[in-house]
Amino acid sequence: MVLFRREFRRGLKAAAVWWAVMAGLIWVTMSVYGQFAEQQENLKKLLSTYPDSVKAVFGMDRVDMTTPIGFYAVEVYFMVALLGAVYAVTVAGPMLVKEENDKTAEFLLAKPISRTAVVTEKLLAVGVHLVLFDVAAAVASIVGFRIAGGGWDAESLFLLMLGAWLLHATFAAVAFLLSAALRKSRHIVSASMAVVFVTYFLGVVSDLSEDLKALRYVSPFEYVDAADLLAGRSIDAAAVAVLGAVSIGCMALAYFRYRRKDIAA
């Protein structure tokens, strides 16, 4: 666990910055809820004039935005999902390849540690950091609800955070596979960041029109859509299966690849 401890500690400082940024965003947004609630009637009228497709993008057709949890689902959750996905790929993307990129692999892999253990301990470090991120998000959200004046329940929040974690783990697994397979770290973070934003965008587009509905299947964000989670009171089993299969598949491939990888001099 020497390597895990090192990676875990090394990532803490950056993690704290991410937590702070996210908490700040959550609190600022939730602080708007008070004014929002005061003008409920006007807003309801305003919102009813929105085209249905726009409402669908934000899940406003399925949740009541005038409740704090509904407001949270529409205005806050996508930030947690998106920010966390970006965080996940910046943590997982360089995780293995940075040793080769910085030529420290020559040090690390000459130590009595197997390639399998290197992958396992680094993977564990990524996993723990993702859990911490989502726990931090949950805590910040609870504080956010306090700012908004209450109105949350543990079950809903837990469901949302579990969904977010599943999403983040999936993106991390994809980035981690790239890290195991490629030799230069330069492109990995930007490539996986592109995957995050493109799939997010496809998710948004898929809600805009019936013709593009099929696109939602390629966007992990749509698998853990806040409105769906709250409306169904559970995460869709098929969504769990797909995201889980992608994650496990990527991790298995990462082991397979890294165990046979030639480390570039």
Next chain:
Amino acid sequence: MHAIETRGLTKRYGRKTGIAEVTFAVSEGEMFGFIGPNGAGKSTTIRTLLNLVFPTSGSATVFGMDIVRQSRDIRRIVGYLPAEVRYYDDMRVSDLLAYSAQFYAASGASAADMRRRAAGLAERLGLDLAAKIEDLSFGNRKKVGIVQALLHKPRLLVLDEPTAGLDPLVQNEFYALLREARAEGATVFFSSHVLSEVQKLCDRVAIIRQGRLVAVESVERLVRNRVKKVTLALDRPEGVELRLDGVERREASDGALTLFYRGDPKLLLDAVRELPFSDIRIEEPSLEEVFMHDYAREEGSADGSVSP
């Protein structure tokens, strides 16, 4: 049992050959040099032994353990100094050494012993343990690498171009460290492209060129075969007549006559004293020149199947 034994070890990168059919053995307790020009395959061989890269064909063992299947057990008893030493920029020297020690401690070595050794080695090499890695010069980073390689009292030291970048005083201290390690029973395997360094330290050397092992020889023989490169500055070098046995090759170029001479240096001086030269230089031929000279002919026949 041999400390290192390779059998037809081959590494190809796509169509490019790193090393081909490399076969040699290093006895336990031996100090073994591995020389060849840059890009000859020294690092590839070493990195294959440590399983940083996988052999395309052939096999090798370290103390009887297979380099691929038992790599982790091998790395427990090997100290490795890479050619290019780069460490984590966020660490201080002491952090890096402690980090390194933790891996060996996890497989049974005494953490206290390693800490003591690290402090002692750092002092002898003049390395500041509190310095930040990112602030270190190339030479100082190399020192970190040396301490890191010796920390856990390895049975086998694998050093890739260890003295490149070290100043002469530190080099001497380093040589002393190697001799001590050896006196304590360690086997030393190190690569170099400096013939004189290998000559000073090693019992035997393997010579590698273009990925193929050209010869494995005792240093004694290498020295006996020693050719001197003599350069005379004079006009019209083509016409110079020289009565001297042992000139293996002569090259005349613009204003200079170059001789590759093997023999008694006194006879050489006697023979050239009558020549109208304005300057004379007697030096060791470069490794390239030694190869061209001694091994160019053998290259076809020596496919690496040289026995110690």
